Amino acid sequence: MASLVDALARPLPPLQRAPRALAEALIEAAHVAMATRQRELHAFSYPNPDDVLLVDVDRGVRLAFVGILPGFRLPLEGYYAFLALKNGIPVAYGGGWELFGTLDFAVNVFASFRQGESAFLATELLRAYRRIFGMRTIVVDRYQLGHESAEALRSGAFYFYHRLGFRPRDPAVLRVLEAEQSKIAADRSYRSPIPILKRLAGAEVYLALPGGHREPEKRLRATDVSGLIARLIARDFGGDRGVAVRESTARARRELGVTGWTAWPTAERRAFAQLSLVAALIGDLETWPSVERRRLVRVFRAKGRGSERTYANLLDSHRWLRRSLEALVT
Structure with a gap:
């Protein structure tokens, strides 16, 4: 069999x-x-x-x-x-x-x-x-x-x-x-x-x-990342998630070199804003190679686009992001 x-x-x-x-x-x-x-x-x-x-x-x-x-x-x-x-x-x-x-x-x-x-x-x-x-x-x-x-x-x-x-x-x-x-x-x-x-x-x-x-059993889990974000919001933003999202979005846009923000569809801007909290966990984000930062922007935007399949495949292939997050939870 x-x-x-x-x-x-x-x-x-x-x-x-x-x-x-x-x-x-x-x-x-x-x-x-x-x-x-x-x-x-x-x-x-x-x-x-x-x-x-x-x-x-x-x-x-x-x-x-x-x-x-x-x-x-x-x-x-x-x-x-x-x-x-x-x-x-x-x-x-x-x-x-x-x-x-x-x-x-x-x-x-x-x-x-x-x-x-x-x-x-x-x-x-x-x-x-x-x-x-x-x-x-x-x-x-x-x-x-x-x-x-x-x-x-x-x-x-x-x-x-x-x-x-x-x-x-x-x-x-x-x-x-x-x-x-x-x-x-x-x-x-x-x-x-x-x-x-x-x-x-x-x-x-x-x-x-x-x-x-x-x-x-030792893999990176979404709950691990959620826990890190919760601690970040409590420590750096007094527990105010709204403020955390706004400030993290501004920082991510700056460090990732985002352009044309206002022309993005609303769903893509919302997805980017929510995932900016993930980016906020990465202290050396602005030192990443420019190609990896551009790829991360594509990942974040894809979360708000039509197909979750496309998003998941882009996320899975972004090794810099995975390794950075794994380093935070090990």
Whole structure:
């Protein structure tokens, strides 16, 4: 049986941008699917109908990836939610958010469709995310595995991801897993009880692709950057975020050599202003090579443009920014 890593390397039918009418119909299908199950997803609440990507795969499955309107996007990561349909019927939803080559992935297959094809769906979704983001590491967080989620515990989510090739790195979880695998090997009818599944869900699990992070548990996270920004605002601006944004924007415009500011679209100026708080963390920004500063301007502007895919790819390729931020949190 081919591994998930091998599957992600196989060619995928091209992703297509959905025509506006089809995009709106898919967004409405997502709204209905979520409302009837009393669930909500940020991207489906603030969808961008001009940034819906489609791919049709085998077994009558269509995957629709929904971007977020610029004013409602996550502060740093690139993000697409998805709706999976089989023969036109919604069967799963979830999302993927990516930062510097690491994709956090979450999938929820609707209960009535969990028999048999969940692994196929997860594989095809990750193949599509690979096309969108080009991630090199995939992470599934504790909640998806069963931490504070009774539904994930009942469904055996940890073992679902384990069969796909995801592995924990936390020593305590590894010890529990080793003991459980010994019990399973000795008795094929054995099933891990709920208390054990809770312990297995005690830490993230990872799948490393070529070029992936060797120690993904030590990766730079958006929460790390948010924490640095919060401390910066408290220390340098008396806790006033509005003042921090205004002064950081002025500084970033000056140090990055921004021109034609007033002619920029409003969404791009807003995105640049919010990301200027990230730039404010970098003490030597004005000493960067001019080409790297120009590239950073393109990254910041892209956050307010039509496609999150473009933004995420530009951000991922900006090694100066990544290394500067990593140096601040290590």
